[in-house]
Amino acid sequence: MHVGEPLAESFQSEVRKLDIFSAMEESYFDDLMRAAYVQNFPPHVELITEGDISDFLHIVLVGTVELFSTWNNRETSMAMVRPVSTFILAATIREAPYLMSARTLEKSRIALIPSQDVRRVFGQDAAFARAIVGELANCYRAVVKNTKDLKLRSSLERLANYLLREQRRQAGAPQFDLPFEKRRLASFLGMTPENLSRAFKGLQPYGVVVDGSRMTITDQADLESFAKPSPLIDDHRA
Amino acid sequence: MHVGEPLAESFQSEVRKLDIFSAMEESYFDDLMRAAYVQNFPPHVELITEGDISDFLHIVLVGTVELFSTWNNRETSMAMVRPVSTFILAATIREAPYLMSARTLEKSRIALIPSQDVRRVFGQDAAFARAIVGELANCYRAVVKNTKDLKLRSSLERLANYLLREQRRQAGAPQFDLPFEKRRLASFLGMTPENLSRAFKGLQPYGVVVDGSRMTITDQADLESFAKPSPLIDDHRA
DNA sequence: TGCACAGATTGACAATTATCAAGCCAAAAT
DNA sequence: ATTTTGGCTTGATAATTGTCAATCTGTGCA
DSSP states (O other): OOOOOEEEHHHHHHHTTHHHHHOOOOHHHHHHHOOOOOEETTTTTEEEEESSSSEEEEEEEEEEEEEEOOOOOTEEEEEEEEESSEEHHHHHHTOOBSSSSESSSEEEEEEEEEEHHHHHHHOOOOOHHHHHHHHHHHHHHHHHHHHHHHHSOOOOHHHHHHHHHHHHHTTOOOOEEEESSSHHHHHHHHHHHHHHHHHHHGGGGTTTEEEEEEEEEEHHHHHHHHHHOOOOHOOSSS | OOOOEEOOOHHHHHHHHHHHHHHHOOOHHHHHHHHHHHEEEEEEEEEEOSSBBOOEEEEEEOOOOOEEEEEEEEEEEEEEESSSSOOOOOHHHHBBBBBEEESSSSSSEEEEHHHHHHHHHHHOOOHHHHHHHHHHHHHHHHHHHHHHHHHHHHHHHHHHHHHHHHEEEEOOOOOEEOOSHHHHHHTTTTTTTHHHHHHHHHHGGGGGETEEEEEEEEEEEEEHHOOOOOOOHSSOOO
16 A cells, blocks of 8 residues: 555645535544655556455545546546546445446546445434435435436537536536547547547537537537536436 | 325334344334335336435435436436335435436335434434444445446446346356336437347357346356456445 | 557448338227 | 338438548648
């Protein structure tokens, strides 16, 4: 096991703001933070491997982490995790093997809290327990939405709705940048990079202009009437 | 709101055995059971509609319930719920709108526990809270596995692995029956009924014999070597 | 400056999957 | 017993998506 440094004060306050930690007792929070370590990772480092047993709850402090899965020499991107949020909470709780692998996409700073401490404090602090339940329910709902997206929409529709979500996640302005490579976006959306290229072209008639990773929505209403976004699929808070 | 009958003793003991209720205090369990009602439903009744606000935790006592979702005049089957298990736990916990609709497939007996009671007892009984967390983590992991199945496998591979899972869920014998209509299976597996028909034919060379809903696996090893089942996708306990 | 490399794009083609229109079959209704 | 109904199957065809090979493009590095 690599040894990292203790979690600096500055990050602690960030972590404290997470839904999952915000309501818990000070003393238990300190407890967890004492057990936690922080490590810096270069890009393209595999942090966890699916099938391994969960030993740490991970928190992305800086950078981006990709969750992905493999089967039979195929690989698919399952989610992107951005600061500040946790990942693989479910495996931690269940003491079960990871279902997904994780790798850094850029230089990243990750906090690691030993799973056993999470489970112990879960039993001691009711507010923490409640927060974890809320978080898990949220994660569950996010994956269900993702499944609906995959099964109910064509690739063109998935891309259109992804663009609208990403636009909203950023400022909401008509111009924004894709937050990672197109090949990963393709994999996340369940298509090949070649098809993603064609899908971008297919959205031109609806007012989508692509220049590298720079997106411009020239006709918001037109794109929305094509994409037909639904809060029950695309609203990642509800 | 329809009024049902109180939860009979015989069903209470069944419900008590569910992971989610098995470890909780007697008194709190009784509490929940007093608030619960049971209703019988004919086949093809829509129990809940996506978008509605969650007001009851549902438990299937007898029969089969299909969870499905719709978007833009399309519909897809998300899961089948069989006795004895709960559904829409996450929406209940979050007081959030349902992401899926539910309908009975056959004559079914459903227990309904008011969501507010579930949330109240959740705050009072630590064992119940822990069980709910475990259950949610499980549900989350089930959906992640489903996503991997969808994104990493072709329709033929999905069908092959479904057959192996279903075989195992039943006795494990080389002969078994599909537990619901093929058209629903098709939708659940993310394909059209026509394609499912062809997929069954495509599995003949691997020792799958189909007669109506009766399946016979004549060459277990052959089918498995084609399907390449993985515990990280197909094992619905781990 | 220019080379090397990885990602992105394009075109030609193949595989997969969906759609449409019959027809088939078995269970339910009359 | 006959009719009706709904689900299943089949064939023909179309749409979508994937594969392969080649080219382009920008970035980083020698």
